[in-house]
Amino acid sequence: MGTDNAVQQKTMAFAIRIVKLKRYLQARKEFDLSGQVVRSGTAVGALVREAEYAESRADFVHKMRIALKEANETSYWLELLFQTGMLDEGLYESLKADCEELKKMLVCIVNTTRQSL
Numbered sequence: 707m708g709t710d711n712a713v714q715q716k717t718m719a720f721a722i723r724i725v726k727l728k729r730y731l732q733a734r735k736e737f738d739l740s741g742q743v744v745r746s747g748t749a750v751g752a753l754v755r756e757a758e759y760a761e762s763r764a765d766f767v768h769k770m771r772i773a774l775k776e777a778n779e780t781s782y783w784l785e786l787l788f789q790t791g792m793l794d795e796g797l798y799e800s801l802k803a804d805c806e807e808l809k810k811m812l813v814c815i816v817n818t819t820r821q822s823l
Contacts, residue, residue: 717751743783
């Protein structure tokens with residue numbers, strides 16, 4: 707079950723941004739939330755990559771749905787970081803937009819693949 711290369715590229719770019727965000731947060735002495743956001747934010751791409759070698763269409767959908775859940779969790783951590791003043795509005799809006807784009811792509815992939823089951 708192959709994934710779209712655009713999704714792999716976007717999830718990798720997002721993961722890189724999240725890792726850089728963790729460094730930024732740790733420089734500000736925020737360790738707890740930085741760990742949470744890096745776990746969920748990097749898991750999205752890892753799951754998309756894992757889905758590339760899914761054992762079946764159902765397994766592919768399952769992995770992509772988990773990636774979607776991780777993206778949604780990342781949205782939560784980003785909003786919490788913004789609401790607590792750890793992220794300025796510009797950085798928050800940029801990361802949020804990337805995360806929302808990934809979520810839309812993953813929903814489309816899941817829905818399209820489920821229809822063909």
